[in-house]
Amino acid sequence: MFKNIEDKKRKLDSLRPLKTETVKSIREKLLLDWTYNSNAIEGNTLTLVETKVVLEGITIGGKTLREHLEVINHKEAILYVEEIVKNEEPLTEWQIKNIHSIVLKGINDNYTGIYRDQNVIISGAMHIPPDYILLNELMSQFIDWYNSKEVQEMNPIERAARVHGEFVKIHPFIDGNGRTARLLLNLELMKSGYPPIVIKNNRRVEYYEALDKAHTIGDYSYFITIVKQEIENSIDLYLSLL
Numbered sequence: 001m002f003k004n005i006e007d008k009k010r011k012l013d014s015l016r017p018l019k020t021e022t023v024k025s026i027r028e029k030l031l032l033d034w035t036y037n038s039n040a041i042e043g044n045t046l047t048l049v050e051t052k053v054v055l056e057g058i059t060i061g062g063k064t065l066r067e068h069l070e071v072i073n074h075k076e077a078i079l080y081v082e083e084i085v086k087n088e089e090p091l092t093e094w095q096i097k098n099i100h101s102i103v104l105k106g107i108n109d110n111y112t113g114i115y116r117d118q119n120v121i122i123s124g125a126m127h128i129p130p131d132y133i134l135l136n137e138l139m140s141q142f143i144d145w146y147n148s149k150e151v152q153e154m155n156p157i158e159r160a161a162r163v164h165g166e167f168v169k170i171h172p173f174i175d176g177n178g179r180t181a182r183l184l185l186n187l188e189l190m191k192s193g194y195p196p197i198v199i200k201n202n203r204r205v206e207y208y209e210a211l212d213k214a215h216t217i218g219d220y221s222y223f224i225t226i227v228k229q230e231i232e233n234s235i236d237l238y239l240s241l242l
């Protein structure tokens with residue numbers, strides 16, 4: 001099921017140490033694409049080029065402060081996730097709250113790193129997130145599940161997809177769940193030596209439908225397929241330039 005990607009990853013690993021300038025430019029590209037697409041999925045109207053300009057420190061006329069902050073915060077959250085990977089830190093509720101705090105910094109400060117105190121629905125989704133009263137218990141179970149032998153022995157690609165899916169199913173925060181889930185997905189992939197992936201805004205509908213399948217009938221195969229395709233795209237980018 002994962003053989004193709006594992007072969008490609010081996011090919012990439014055999015080229016290590018990778019050329020530093022090439023790696024730097026690919027990282028910059030993925031960082032920009034990831035930030036642009038993840039924010040676009042949740043409704044940010046800045047284009048790819050505008051997102052790049054904002055990351056260079058320039059403001060875009062007519063765009064809200066919130067949209068600018070979403071870009072700046074997302075880049076900072078990626079840098080934070082890279083540090084977690086570098087320091088081999090474990091996944092904990094505390095780390096998830098830290099990532100979320102960066103995503104929403106200056107946007108919704110009353111709720112940064114704090115579980116929701118209200119019930120929510122995900123518009124367009126079949127699944128209804130659990131009652132807020134249950135969140136402490138469910139998030140603690142989520143971490144126990146993650147640390148279980150079954151999950152730790154899973155193929156890292158499947159584990160990353162399920163971490164995203166199970167987290168966003170709980171929907172612990174009032175806002176920013178999607179962006180945090182995509183950061184957790186890449187955190188998990190990067191911990192296992194994979195490059196980060198970009199879930200493209202133009203695949204949004206397919207992505208939502210795949211998550212709906214996972215949440216309603218427990219079938220993760222559709223979502224795992226999307227993750228696999230995007231890993232191949234990221235690895236191909238490296239292989240094409242190295």
Ligand SMILES: Nc1ncnc2c1ncn2[C@@H]1O[C@H](COP(=O)(O)OP(=O)(O)OP(=O)(O)O)[C@@H](O)[C@H]1O
Pocket residue numbers: 041042121122123124125126168173174175176177178179180181208209211212
């Ligand atoms: N059928 C679905 N439709 C839309 N989103 C879904 C669906 N199923 C799961 N999701 C997940 O929920 C996220 C959106 O949740 P919501 O609309 O509550 O936004 P949010 O919590 O503010 O997160 P963000 O703004 O970062 O996307 C999506 O990005 C996706 O990960």
